[in-house]
Amino acid sequence: NAGVMQNPRHLVRRRGQEARLRCSPMKGHSHVYWYRQLPEEGLKFMVYLQKENIIDESGMPKERFSAEFPKEGPSILRIQQVVRGDSAAYFCASSPGRDNTGELFFGEGSRLTVL
Amino acid sequence: QKEVEQDPGPLSVPEGAIVSLNCTYSNSAFQYFMWYRQYSRKGPELLMYTYSSGNKEDGRFTAQVDKSSKYISLFIRDSQPSDSATYLCAMSEPGTASKLTFGTGTRLQVTL
Numbered sequence: 001n002a003g004v005m006q007n008p009r010h011l012v013r014r015r016g017q018e019a020r021l022r023c024s025p026m027k028g029h030s031h032v033y034w035y036r037q038l039p040e041e042g043l044k045f046m047v048y049l050q051k052e053n054i055i056d057e058s059g060m061p062k063e064r065f066s067a068e069f070p071k072e073g074p075s076i077l078r079i080q081q082v083v084r085g086d087s088a089a090y091f092c093a094s095s096p097g098r099d100n101t102g103e104l105f106f107g108e109g110s111r112l113t114v115l
Numbered sequence: 116q117k118e119v120e121q122d123p124g125p126l127s128v129p130e131g132a133i134v135s136l137n138c139t140y141s142n143s144a145f146q147y148f149m150w151y152r153q154y155s156r157k158g159p160e161l162l163m164y165t166y167s168s169g170n171k172e173d174g175r176f177t178a179q180v181d182k183s184s185k186y187i188s189l190f191i192r193d194s195q196p197s198d199s200a201t202y203l204c205a206m207s208e209p210g211t212a213s214k215l216t217f218g219t220g221t222r223l224q225v226t227l
Binding site: 035041042058103105107108 | 119121123149151156157158159160161164203205211213214215216217218219220
């Protein structure tokens with residue numbers, strides 16, 4: 001499967017725990033984006049990364065959330081001290097390069113439930 | 116007011132009908148317009164991509180952009196039950212490297 005791979009597909013955490021979501025982009029893609037989809041809401045941009053660089057994190061909450069895309073391995077979205085309001089579907093997307101203007105390829109999402 | 120407005124539906128049509136899905140937006144800087152289809156519990160998949168104003172056709176799908184009215188549409192001809200999904204409009208500004216602004220999605224149900 002050459003598509004965007006996300007894991008875990010489902011994650012349950014208790015309040016105060018940490019959640020780590022992983023994303024491997026499509027083969028040949030070097031740009032990764034994270035979006036969050038809350039119930040009854042559209043997808044909201046969180047962060048845009050290239051290998052070892054955060055390009056745009058204007059959609060990330062100021063506290064508890066962080067993202068990385070290391071030289072080797074998948075991109076990781078990390079949520080510390082989760083709260084119930086963090087329950088959502090988190091989608092990763094990738095694109096081949098900086099000139100791309102919206103043709104994103106999305107993974108199937110990681111659904112976080114905070115108890 | 117949301118930057119992108121989209122009727123959430125649900126919209127129910129019989130098989131073979133022509134479907135019209137619409138979005139309005141307020142940011143005149145948007146230049147790139149997309150329609151994504153999202154099946155239940157799946158990720159969005161790109162259906163149509165349009166730059167600036169005009170029409171684009173791909174099989175049973177036609178996308179229209181009217182920048183003067185800040186209004187975009189997706190038409191589906193000869194709708195099929197397999198078209199039942201949520202349709203998301205999305206748009207972006209030049210130079211923002213795929214930072215998309217999405218509508219909330221319209222849920223479409225095509226019945227036999």
